[in-house]
Amino acid sequence: MAAASPVTFDDVRDAAARLKGIAHRTPVLTSRTLDALVGAEVFIKCENFQRIGAFKIRGAYNAAAQLSPEQLAKGIAAYSSGNHAQATALAARELGTSAVILMPEDAPRSKMQATAGYGAEIVTYDRYTQDRTALGEALAEDRGLALIPPYDHPHVIAGQGTAALELLEDTGELDALVVPVGGGGLIAGSATTAKALHPGIRMIGVEPEAGDDTKRSLESGERVKIPVPRTIADGQAISTPGEITFDINRRLVDAVTLVSDEEIVQAMRFAFERLKIVLEPSGATGLAALLSGRVENLPRRIGVIASGGNIDTERFTALISG
Numbered sequence: 001m002a003a004a005s006p007v008t009f010d011d012v013r014d015a016a017a018r019l020k021g022i023a024h025r026t027p028v029l030t031s032r033t034l035d036a037l038v039g040a041e042v043f044i045k046c047e048n049f050q051r052i053g054a055f056k057i058r059g060a061y062n063a064a065a066q067l068s069p070e071q072l073a074k075g076i077a078a079y080s081s082g083n084h085a086q087a088t089a090l091a092a093r094e095l096g097t098s099a100v101i102l103m104p105e106d107a108p109r110s111k112m113q114a115t116a117g118y119g120a121e122i123v124t125y126d127r128y129t130q131d132r133t134a135l136g137e138a139l140a141e142d143r144g145l146a147l148i149p150p151y152d153h154p155h156v157i158a159g160q161g162t163a164a165l166e167l168l169e170d171t172g173e174l175d176a177l178v179v180p181v182g183g184g185g186l187i188a189g190s191a192t193t194a195k196a197l198h199p200g201i202r203m204i205g206v207e208p209e210a211g212d213d214t215k216r217s218l219e220s221g222e223r224v225k226i227p228v229p230r231t232i233a234d235g236q237a238i239s240t241p242g243e244i245t246f247d248i249n250r251r252l253v254d255a256v257t258l259v260s261d262e263e264i265v266q267a268m269r270f271a272f273e274r275l276k277i278v279l280e281p282s283g284a285t286g287l288a289a290l291l292s293g294r295v296e297n298l299p300r301r302i303g304v305i306a307s308g309g310n311i312d313t314e315r316f317t318a319l320i321s322g
Contacts, residue, residue: 005251006244009196011158012165012189015062019162022094023058026050026163028170029306033274038290041301043174044275045167048283048309052114054235055163055186055307056080056087056150062159063148064091072097077145079103079136081127081234082111083282083308084150089118091148100145102136108234110312127237128228151185152242161189165197167303173198175299178286180307181205181214181256182236184245190305191252204295205249205256206285208233208264214241214249215256232261232319235282235308257295259288267291269320271306278316283308 029044047055064076072095078088079102092099099120103112104127116122125135133149140147149156163186164177177194179187184205191203207215211229217240225240241249259267264281267288271279279287286304289295295302311319 012161015158052086053310054083056083059156059159060087061091063155077140085115089120151183161193164190164193176202178304188248233281280311
């Protein structure tokens with residue numbers, strides 16, 4: 001008998017109720033130009049318009065809101081390259097508690113400033129020589145804080161799944177859903193939701209070429225660890241999938257495709273010039289996969305989650321004009 005999933009569709013629906021009035025119901029964008037280029041009907045879930053500029057507030061708040069009053073009184077901790085950091089800081093502020101966030105010292109300046117702006121204390125580390133999970137766990141234990149990891153937590157995954165729930169409520173049945181993959185929380189929550197509503201939907205993950213840990217792991221049947229990838233998609237610079245996310249994704253994800261940094265930049269440029277939206281590199285990988293023809297056996301109706309738009313003006317300009 002198969003083991004029960006750590007995250008169910010009921011968990012996602014409960015998260016949606018919990019997030020009402022906290023997370024934005026972000027718009028779904030369509031473009032005839034994009035449809036013609038891709039050769040399919042494409043629906044973009046614009047999480048770049050979400051609070052903190054990315055989907056992460058969904059999972060962070062859903063997890064933090066389920067902590068006991070005693071735990072909340074002590075404060076919460078997280079580790080993140082940026083978007084989960086901001087989300088946890090905002091969740092703490094909404095819930096009247098404090099947050100301490102472990103961030104890589106080379107995290108984008110705009111993400112550090114935003115995290116501090118929400119009132120969090122920031123502690124830095126070297127992502128290429130130090131283990132953020134071990135550091136984060138030690139930090140939380142030393143200070144008596146509740147740790148909310150960026151993806152490998154059932155409540156975080158369920159919260160992320162609400163983005164796909166909203167998308168499918170707005171579009172109706174889709175043939176495929178294309179989702180950026182970092183640690184795997186967004187696609188795990190999305191797949192849990194989408195497969196429950198439409199069992200025949202194809203779940204397609206997208207990773208940067210340098211950060212193909214999930215693709216390798218799914219192909220080998222076990223979690224694979226790679227060196228911390230050097231890619232412009234900082235939100236996807238992960239060395240290995242989470243335990244919980246991998247358990248879900250190996251059952252529900254149909255394929256993972258890869259995109260180059262140049263294809264990501266081209267997608268960012270297209271989104272800005274033709275769709276009139278700003279996407280950060282990690283937020284553009286799903287769109288990049290479609291524009292570059294990386295999705296095989298292209299179905300007729302496709303959803304894609306544009307997961308975030310947190311990028312400062314200088315970096316955005318440098319990338320798209322390079």
